Amino acid sequence: MSDMNAATVTRYRDDFLKEVEANVEEGDWVKMCMQCGVCSGSCPLGPHWEHPPQELFMMIRANKREEVLSSASMWYCTSCYNCLVRCPREVPITHIMHGLAHYAERLGLAPKELPTRKFSKIFWKNLSSSGHANETSLALKLYFMNGFGEGIKKAIEMLPVGLGMLRAKRMNPFGLFAHKGCTDKKGLNAILDKAREIELAKAAKYQA
Ligand code: SF4
Ligand code: SF4
Missing domain, CATH: 1.10.1060 (Fumarate Reductase Iron-sulfur Protein; Chain B, domain 2)
Known part of the structure; x- marks a missing residue:
């Protein structure tokens, strides 16, 4: 808990x-x-x-x-x-x-094992670490969230979709490394810390 x-x-x-x-x-x-x-x-x-x-x-x-x-x-x-x-x-x-x-x-x-819960956690970590979702990293983590074998299988399955996106310029092949995130990560962290503080204070106030 x-x-x-x-x-x-x-x-x-x-x-x-x-x-x-x-x-x-x-x-x-x-x-x-x-x-x-x-x-x-x-x-x-x-x-x-x-x-x-x-x-x-x-x-x-x-x-x-x-x-x-x-x-x-x-x-x-x-x-x-x-x-x-x-x-x-x-x-x-x-x-x-x-x-x-x-x-x-x-x-x-x-x-614990709900796929939607796993997705939410991966998505939130991806988003909150830089302020912008890194789509390439997110897709890879989702493919492999149930283990390496399943990840490879999923990646092969989705290969035609990925190639189609590359051809249509809807995916950056260097997205994994080119991702920069928001310009003020310090500010973002301050906002998230404040939100957590408010959440805890709300619970504490109710206890009083
Ligand atoms: S917002 Fe959620 S609960 Fe409401 S209709 Fe859509 S899926 Fe159902
Ligand atoms: S009043 Fe209740 S049951 Fe009716 S739509 Fe709203 S939330 Fe749903």
Whole structure:
């Protein structure tokens, strides 16, 4: 368990809605859900959810902490925003999905082997290290995220796509080495450090 101490979690266990409101991005909107199901019906991943959004929101209110935070569901949100634009209560569903995934990750409760979790971690590391995504490095890391053999297989499979992108000048063959990132990396790190500080202070304030 990282960033959160055991005492905090013990205290929260009795009231998961309050815990979500205090720690999850836009979590204070969860109580606005009226269970109409429009979000789940609008979601392109609808048939594949273990728990569609409105069910997750009901589970939060029903104090089903472990089931929600260890669920794979919020990790499958593709940020298409279909649900968000259609919700009659204007609940920021997309943000809550990602907020729940992030919070589960902070607590060490996210399912470890989920491909979407692995993707998120690789993408965030790639982006936050320089301020701009290095697409070549990102693609290579994603190919090899499940081991060397699978990476080679994937790279061979994708070779025609890569060659097509090179021909169309949509990929820089020297991208791996030519990547510079943003000009003010120090400033970027200061922003990220501040964001982490605010996040921790928010959790601490709730404990007081
Ligand atoms: S569309 Fe909005 S109000 Fe309806 S179930 Fe989904 S989150 Fe709740
Ligand atoms: S934003 Fe996420 S939860 Fe909403 S409809 Fe799209 S995939 Fe589904």
